[in-house]
Amino acid sequence: MLPVFGHLNPDTDAVTSALVYARLLSRQGVEAQAYRLGELNFETPFVLREAGLEAPPLLPVLAAGTEVALVDHNESAQSVPNLAELVVTRVVDHHKLGDLTTSQPPYLRFEPVGCTGTILLGLHREAGLKVEPTDARLMLSAILSDTLHFRSPTTTQADRDAVEFLAPVAGVQDVEAYALAMFAAKSDLGDTPADQLLRMDYKVFPFGDAAQPQRWGLGVIETTNPAYVFGRQAELLAAMDKAKAEDGLNGVLLSVIDILNETNRTLILSATEDKAVSEAFGVASQNQVADLGHLISRKKQIVPTLEAHFAPVS
Numbered sequence: 001m002l003p004v005f006g007h008l009n010p011d012t013d014a015v016t017s018a019l020v021y022a023r024l025l026s027r028q029g030v031e032a033q034a035y036r037l038g039e040l041n042f043e044t045p046f047v048l049r050e051a052g053l054e055a056p057p058l059l060p061v062l063a064a065g066t067e068v069a070l071v072d073h074n075e076s077a078q079s080v081p082n083l084a085e086l087v088v089t090r091v092v093d094h095h096k097l098g099d100l101t102t103s104q105p106p107y108l109r110f111e112p113v114g115c116t117g118t119i120l121l122g123l124h125r126e127a128g129l130k131v132e133p134t135d136a137r138l139m140l141s142a143i144l145s146d147t148l149h150f151r152s153p154t155t156t157q158a159d160r161d162a163v164e165f166l167a168p169v170a171g172v173q174d175v176e177a178y179a180l181a182m183f184a185a186k187s188d189l190g191d192t193p194a195d196q197l198l199r200m201d202y203k204v205f206p207f208g209d210a211a212q213p214q215r216w217g218l219g220v221i222e223t224t225n226p227a228y229v230f231g232r233q234a235e236l237l238a239a240m241d242k243a244k245a246e247d248g249l250n251g252v253l254l255s256v257i258d259i260l261n262e263t264n265r266t267l268i269l270s271a272t273e274d275k276a277v278s279e280a281f282g283v284a285s286q287n288q289v290a291d292l293g294h295l296i297s298r299k300k301q302i303v304p305t306l307e308a309h310f311a312p313v314s
């Protein structure tokens, strides 16, 4: 039974892509089982409930040599801690290639599209398999989630075409209303502890080179209610400080994305973060907040800019 899983601090795409890819593989004769690497955010339970599905189980500790399939990620810092001991046989992903190495020739499927769900739809077509309504809803939800319903600059025509195809198969008549319901569920954060809010959509990235290695934690809160998040600014800054120490990081940033207005205001923890952000983005912070304007994609805008900033000067 091939374990299939997405990244740590899973988002909707990480969870639904594991479910959809495991089912696709099973329909193609490769017995596979979906897992998740952590607790769900507030959006994914809504999606699973609408699809009539349970969350996949947490990934158990896997013995060295176990074959696995990765979806929606490929960097070891975002995966299971003992990834280096496992045998990665398949990756379906839409992120930049990181430090992945394998002991055998793997099946790799990377496409520069807005969502792993879009790639998975293509795999169904290539295999000549009819898309089941439940899988259609999962892929549709993931695309709406990852692209913020086409607001993100990561959106491609392939994502738009996929949504147009999937919505009727999934039985979703009003895509706009469904996307807004997903975003409302995601924004309903209640009294979730600040630590958990920080880690809900949080990834660690290596920057720089061997001579000056940097590890940064980059969190994102996508919300239709940014005022609520900024009401908890002090707690969130304390959580960032703690994460920085615990994970031995050089810096931590938390970007609060206003989904409906497509803006990014990023919390700045200390002088280190302030220096990096003002040099990399040309934006000075005020009261520990840097206004990054319409830079709402970590993948396409924040990470590449920081990567260039920390790149060794030759």
Ligand SMILES: [Mn+2]
Pocket (backbone or CB within 6 Å): 013, 014, 072, 094, 114, 115, 116, 146
């Ligand atoms: Mn994704």
